[in-house]
Amino acid sequence: MKIDGCCHCGRITYEAEINPDYVIICHCTDCQTVSGAPYRANVPVLAANFKLRGEPKTYVKIASSGNEMMLAFCGNCGTSLYSGKKDDPSVFNLRLGAVKQRAELTPKAQYWCRSAMPWAMDLARIPQSPDQRTPPR
Ligand SMILES: [Zn+2]
């Protein structure tokens, strides 16, 4: 499936060809901290199928596997864009939040559930509003 992505300010855009069956949610503590959100959704893309325009900033972290992971984000607006192994950037994990077609990309698996927010596993139970108004309880 062809997708395209864009950071919030528009300085960085990309096009990619991905397999929607590989969309996942990650509940690891690094994703929680770095994304500023309770969990993050990703989809992998082969470097050959990833066309990036603009120059993201990068931050290198050591993953639990010991690999040095390069996290790419917009240096202007801070939008998280993707990650990849620092020494072998043959696959990138695109952050679903910056993908325009994200509503069509239902995750197929959840990883690192042992560090998931317990409430994040059942969002449907939390009162809902279509916008910023206080939802009925
Ligand atoms: Zn930006």
Ligand SMILES: [Zn+2]
């Ligand atoms: Zn993670």
